[in-house]
Amino acid sequence: xxxxxxxxxxxxxxxxxxxxxxxxxxxxxxxxxxxxxxxxxxxxxxxxxxxxxxxxxxxxxxxxxxxxxxxxxxxxxxxxxxxxxxxxxxxxxxxxxxxxxxxxxxxxxxxxxxxxxxxxxxxxxxxxxxxxxxxxxxxxxxxxxxxxxxxxxxxxxxxxxxxxxxxxxxxxxxxxxxxxxxxxxxxxxxxxxxxxxxxxxxxxxxxxxxxxxxxxxxxxxxxxxxxxxxxxxxxxxxxxxxxxxxxxxxxxxxxxxxxxxxxxxxxxxxxxxxxxxxxxxxxxxxxxxxxxxxxxxxxxxxxxxxxxxxxxxxxxxxxxxxxxxxxxxxxxxxxxxxxxxxxxxxxxxxxxxxxxxxxxxxxxxxxxxxxxxxxxxxxxxxxxxxxxxxxxxxxxxxxxxxxxxxxxxxxxxxxxxxxxxxxxxxxxxxxxxxxxxxxxxxxxxxxxxxxxxxxxxxxxxxxxxxxxxxxxxxxxxxxxxxxxxxxxxxxxxxxxxxxxxxxxxxxxxxxxxxxxxxxxxxxxxxxxxxxxxxxxxxxxxxxxxxxxxxxxxxxxxxxxxxxxxxxxxxxxxxxxxxxxxxxxxxxxx
Numbered sequence: 319x320x321x322x323x324x325x326x327x328x329x330x331x332x333x334x335x336x337x338x339x340x341x342x343x344x345x346x347x348x349x350x351x352x353x354x355x356x357x358x359x360x361x362x363x364x365x366x367x368x369x370x371x372x373x374x375x376x377x378x379x380x381x382x383x384x385x386x387x388x389x390x391x392x393x394x395x396x397x398x399x400x401x402x403x404x405x406x407x408x409x410x411x412x413x414x415x416x417x418x419x420x421x422x423x424x425x426x427x428x429x430x431x432x433x434x435x436x437x438x439x440x441x442x443x444x445x446x447x448x449x450x451x452x453x454x455x456x457x458x459x460x461x462x463x464x465x466x467x468x469x470x471x472x473x474x475x476x477x478x479x480x481x482x483x484x485x486x487x488x489x490x491x492x493x494x495x496x497x498x499x500x501x502x503x504x505x506x507x508x509x510x511x512x513x514x515x516x517x518x519x520x521x522x523x524x525x526x527x528x529x530x531x532x533x534x535x536x537x538x539x540x541x542x543x544x545x546x547x548x549x550x551x552x553x554x555x556x557x558x559x560x561x562x563x564x565x566x567x568x569x570x571x572x573x574x575x576x577x578x579x580x581x582x583x584x585x586x587x588x589x590x591x592x593x594x595x596x597x598x599x600x601x602x603x604x605x606x607x608x609x610x611x612x613x614x615x616x617x618x619x620x621x622x623x624x625x626x627x628x629x630x631x632x633x634x635x636x637x638x639x640x641x642x643x644x645x646x647x648x649x650x651x652x653x654x655x656x657x658x659x660x661x662x663x664x665x666x667x668x669x670x671x672x673x674x675x676x677x678x679x680x681x682x683x684x685x686x687x688x689x690x691x692x693x694x695x696x697x698x699x700x701x702x703x704x705x706x707x708x709x710x711x712x713x714x715x716x717x718x719x720x721x722x723x724x725x726x727x728x729x730x731x732x733x734x735x736x737x738x739x740x741x742x743x744x745x746x747x748x749x750x751x752x753x754x755x756x757x758x759x760x761x762x763x764x765x766x767x768x769x770x771x772x773x774x775x776x777x778x779x780x781x782x783x784x785x786x787x788x789x790x791x792x793x794x795x796x797x798x799x800x801x802x803x804x805x806x807x808x809x810x811x812x813x814x815x816x817x818x819x820x821x822x823x824x825x826x827x828x829x830x831x832x833x834x835x836x837x838x839x840x841x842x843x844x845x846x847x848x849x850x851x852x853x854x855x856x857x858x859x860x861x862x863x864x865x866x867x868x869x870x871x872x873x874x875x876x877x878x879x880x881x882x883x884x885x886x887x888x889x890x891x892x893x894x895x896x897x898x899x900x901x902x903x904x905x906x907x
Contacts, residue, residue: 346563349432358560359895360878366573366593368890369583371741372770373576374543377522377531378458379453379502383810384774389887390574393550393771394436395502396534398446399426399495401794403891408495412441412503412557422490422839429481434555436507436538437529443477448506448513450475458518459534461809462500464801468837482535489837491730492844493798500799505532524548536567536894538769538815544758548574558894568897572890579741587615593877596889598870600675606872618882619906620869622679627745627789628861629736629752631657631662633813634781644784647734651727651785657859659710663755665702676857684803685854686866688884689795692845694852707759724760733762737776738787740767745787748864752787755870777812787864788812793886797835797848803853804832813860824858875899 346352372389379395382388400411410416413427431442433885453460454472455587466473468874478484489561491497508530512521514599522531528539534557550572575592577583584594584602589611598606608613615628631651631761632644650656666680679686685693700706724732736752738745746767753763768776776783790810793799806820806829820826828851835847855861871889878897882889890896 330406330749342789346559346565347432350557350635351430351432352557352559352563352565353410353414353430354559354561354563355566356561357894358879358895360560360568360895362568362572362897364563364898365569365573365590365875366896367573367575367576367591368594368596369586370574371577371579371583372739374524374548375771377524377526378519379538380458380462380504381406383461384770385886386770387458389505390548390892391502391533391829392535392887393537393890393893394531394533394535394539395504397499397501398429398503398864399498401496401885402501403885404590404881405812406795408499408884411498412446416495418494422494423487425485425495426478427483427485430557431481433534433557435507435532435534435724436555437505437508437532438555439505439507439532441503441534442591443483445503446483447475447477447840448510449501449504452504452518453501453508454511455518457516459809461802465497465500465798466806469833490839492836492838493796494775496794496796497798500668500767501795503534505548508532508851514654516905522907537572546576550574556894567894569893580743581684585873587872589829589876594871594873594880594889596887597867598869598872599673600677600870601662603677603870603872604675609734616821616871616873616875616877616880618871619677619883620871620884620888621868622686623865623869624686624689624793624795624884625789625791626681626686626861627748627787627864627866628681628685629660629785629787629864630777630812630861631785632781632783633860634815636781638772641782644782646730648785650732650734653714654859655710655714656716656754657862659707659714660756661859661862662700662703662707662710663759664752664862664864665755666865667702667746668755669748669751672751673744674867676863677870678865680865681863683863684791684861685852688866692794692797692848694849696849697852697856700754704758711759722760723762731762732760733764735764735766736785736787737766737768737773739770739773744867747902749787752823778810778815781815795885797832797851801832802873804828804855822858824854828854 346744372386374390375384376382376387377391379391397411398413398450399408402409412430414423414430416427418425435441452458453462454466462891468488468863474486476484495599509521524542531539536556538553540551541549552567552570556566577586583595587595606617615711633651670678670680683697687693717727719726726732737750738749749765753765756763777786790803802810806817806825816823820829829846835844838844869888871882878899880893881892883891
């Protein structure tokens with residue numbers, strides 16, 4: 319399952335030669351079945367600072383839906399089997415080995431023995447069984463739950479002994495062991511009580527005392543200062559080691575600094591206040607490239623990402639929400655001809671040129687050119703056409719007054735707002751460009767910048783929005799991580815959220831196709847099923863797809879083992895192996 323990416327590293331050398339220093343004080347104990355990273359060298363000590371555009375919403379890996387939260391808590395937790403973001407192949411993690419039955423319906427996993435959570439508590443099969451019980455609980459509403467339900471039947475997890483678990487599937491699972499990568503294993507000794515008391519959804523907010531946030535990742539919580547920073551420290555019990563059996567990670571700490579915007583991220587990076595920068599715009603990438611001789615950064619352009627940016631209209635059931643001002647506009651949004659007209663009027667080429675320069679690609683579907691294994695090449699890519707848009711609007715009963723303002727059937731002006739994250743300069747620019755595009759059809763569009771957490775709350779909780787620009791994708795090239803988007807009852811099925819049954823016949827067909835591809839083992843047959851999903855999405859326009867950026871990232875020259883990758887998290891996926899060539903530097907404590 320390997321996607322092809324273009325990787326251009328401007329520089330990949332440390333400013334001074336590095337040799338492995340003394341190991342950290344936490345020695346490897348006899349009986350600990352650690353994972354050893356062959357060929358790995360590094361240096362212990364120091365910390366790195368990473369600028370974040372906004373604060374995470376939660377530290378709970380089961381309920382989180384936002385990328386910012388994941389970037390933090392994925393450093394605190396671990397999976398049974400993990401996908402190496404560079405090779406895109408699966409590797410042993412908390413499970414040291416596994417076997418699949420000949421019929422593809424049973425996975426038997428052997429867990430590492432003798433390893434411990436970040437508070438020193440032993441890890442075993444009970445933690446695995448507990449974790450998946452939580453993920454499967456409908457009351458918890460985990461975004462990952464859809465991956466654990468096949469043909470309407472949940473996967474069952476059985477403890478065979480203290481270090482062996484069996485996963486039984488109703489039918490074979492197409493992506494095989496890739497399934498296990500997205501499920502952080504939880505500490506039963508910490509979270510069982512709030513779960514039994516039906517308080518799990520409220521567990522681990524940002525203000526949780528650090529000692530209570532326990533995981534199996536390379537780092538653990540140390541400090542959270544609202545509005546300023548979140549600090550992680552080395553997990554002294556982490557289960558990976560280098561080639562000399564010295565326990566990872568190399569770093570003492572990671573500091574996530576909340577800076578507010580991408581421009582602020584770049585300024586902090588240029589000033590030497592941060593060490594790694596992610597999700598760079600083309601403009602800022604070019605700026606840093608020009609500054610290379612002065613600051614000597616490592617810069618990478620990996621080509622098109624798996625992320626898709628899109629405009630979505632509020633098509634949710636607003637009954638009881640007291641949102642009458644939005645409800646009457648839903649008659650426009652629900653009309654396929656209206657959505658197609660908006661799509662026809664959007665100038666994607668201008669979006670790519672003005673937002674990404676040469677480092678982005680226009681999109682007409684949810685799978686872009688970066689995902690060569692799964693993209694449907696037959697999806698049409700029509701050029702922008704205001705004439706087509708006007709014809710569609712006329713056929714839907716819209717008209718124009720003498721001043722060119724678009725009116726609906728009742729003579730009401732077409733006016734709506736687009737919310738998007740104020741900390742994301744690219745999406746803000748997209749919103750402004752779309753505002754201008756649609757003004758040429760006589761629509762009055764208002765861009766409403768909000769902080770990221772407010773956007774998430776409005777889109778996923780209160781439904782208090784008319785349209786939004788958002789992004790999804792990037793976790794894996796395989797279709798299955800997107801089950802929660804395309805299944806009608808999925809937790810991120812944004813256009814008809816929280817529905818118990820498909821609202822339309824085409825959503826029902828997508829449900830059938832996604833469930834079928836999930837258990838189809840033959841790649842060509844599975845590709846045909848997913849191609850049809852992409853075709854339906856293109857025809858029905860639940861999202862108006864805009865563009866995908868190239869993956870652009872950077873790091874200071876003293877960062878060793880910097881290996882940006884095509885899959886999220888692009889730069890911190892191997893943070894347990896990252897080290898500083900020069901640890902004598904001041905920083906935030």
